Amino acid sequence: MMKLWPLLFAFSALAQPDPLFSHAVVPWFNDPSYVRDTGGQWYLQNTGAPWTLWHNGIVQQTESGGTYDIKWSEQDSSGVTVGIVNSGAAQHEDLALFLEPVVPGDGHGTGMAGVVGATRNNGIGMAGVCNSPLLVAGGGWRTEQIAAGIAHCATNGVRVILLAWGTSVYDDALSNACQLTAQSNIVLVCATANITADLWLNPDWPLWLNFPNMIAVSAANQFGGYYIGCTGTNVLFAPGKAIVRTKGTNEYCYANGTSEAAAVAAGVCAIVCARYPGQDAEAIIQAVRGDGLLDMQVALTSPVPVMVAGPEVRVLGLSKWRYLVQHSPDMVAWQDYGVVMGGESLPAVEGFYRCKVL
Numbered sequence: 001m002m003k004l005w006p007l008l009f010a011f012s013a014l015a016q017p018d019p020l021f022s023h024a025v026v027p028w029f030n031d032p033s034y035v036r037d038t039g040g041q042w043y044l045q046n047t048g049a050p051w052t053l054w055h056n057g058i059v060q061q062t063e064s065g066g067t068y069d070i071k072w073s074e075q076d077s078s079g080v081t082v083g084i085v086n087s088g089a090a091q092h093e094d095l096a097l098f099l100e101p102v103v104p105g106d107g108h109g110t111g112m113a114g115v116v117g118a119t120r121n122n123g124i125g126m127a128g129v130c131n132s133p134l135l136v137a138g139g140g141w142r143t144e145q146i147a148a149g150i151a152h153c154a155t156n157g158v159r160v161i162l163l164a165w166g167t168s169v170y171d172d173a174l175s176n177a178c179q180l181t182a183q184s185n186i187v188l189v190c191a192t193a194n195i196t197a198d199l200w201l202n203p204d205w206p207l208w209l210n211f212p213n214m215i216a217v218s219a220a221n222q223f224g225g226y227y228i229g230c231t232g233t234n235v236l237f238a239p240g241k242a243i244v245r246t247k248g249t250n251e252y253c254y255a256n257g258t259s260e261a262a263a264v265a266a267g268v269c270a271i272v273c274a275r276y277p278g279q280d281a282e283a284i285i286q287a288v289r290g291d292g293l294l295d296m297q298v299a300l301t302s303p304v305p306v307m308v309a310g311p312e313v314r315v316l317g318l319s320k321w322r323y324l325v326q327h328s329p330d331m332v333a334w335q336d337y338g339v340v341m342g343g344e345s346l347p348a349v350e351g352f353y354r355c356k357v358l
Helices: 107-117 143-154 172-183 258-275 281-289
Strands: 051-055 058-063 082-086 134-138 160-163 187-191 214-220 226-228 235-239 243-247 251-255 305-309 312-315 322-328 335-341 345-347 352-357
Touching (some): 082 107, 082 258, 107 243, 107 251, 107 258, 134 143, 143 160, 143 172, 160 258, 172 187, 187 281, 214 258, 214 281, 235 258, 243 258, 258 281, 312 322, 335 345
Parallel strands (some): 082 134, 082 160, 160 187, 187 214, 214 235
Antiparallel strands (some): 214 226, 243 251, 305 312, 312 345, 322 335, 322 352
């Protein structure tokens, strides 16, 4: 009987089709700002189609759009809690997923809560990026309030925390609270300043702590380009122009800036955390950040390549992601062969290989 050595001498092979991210087939939401073919919540619907800008009934310009695909915005993240550490929030008819009584506050916290998690498919207002439960903490802009809010989230099961603000002054309490999130493996999504400058040349706390569980978010426009915000190494640009958000008591508005961009990114992080609960904060950030411009369709729909050469099998996935390698002698019966990080290798034996994301 002839022995099979199908991959040991091949230069490479793709894993069995097992995309990093697949989307559910669900109805379009009926929230008025989210209706198909309207420009309301463009950041949840745009798949790269050109945008036409009008003024007084005259076409001004048409440009290619950035890819912010509905395929990821309809995912279920109800098992992942998002903390919103801000000035508090108002009770709003489109915000029903609060874990605790709402901490009263001004409109900024209300707006952030809406961008992240406004109730979907309820026929009113807008749809949140994710459908995670929200924990609103802080209740004011004093540093001790903010630090206490972060600590409260970190010790109450929150997986993603949104910090849609910054300060130019270092504070020990704020640093200690952020350190607690790092120890607790929480994704800390931080807005950069609303200035066009290098992030690392302008004091911006807590981002300047540069903990591995932090992601810095600046604002992109509808066309996949920069809108406003700090540039620099490891900065993610997410939609931050003409973002629909909740306001006051049962109202809505459009807003621009890195706060809105960070809120969009926080919702996306919650979705990815829900899809891959076994990945740590650094791995989630690596996938979401991608090449620096939020594009979930590209970042999370590629099959995982496996390279087999000579005596080893190597997974060519994201470096901080964990993958389960499986082996089969006949491509019928598969057994777990080992767990590796992206780029790591295992000894190869006769047979076939595939892998999947944990």
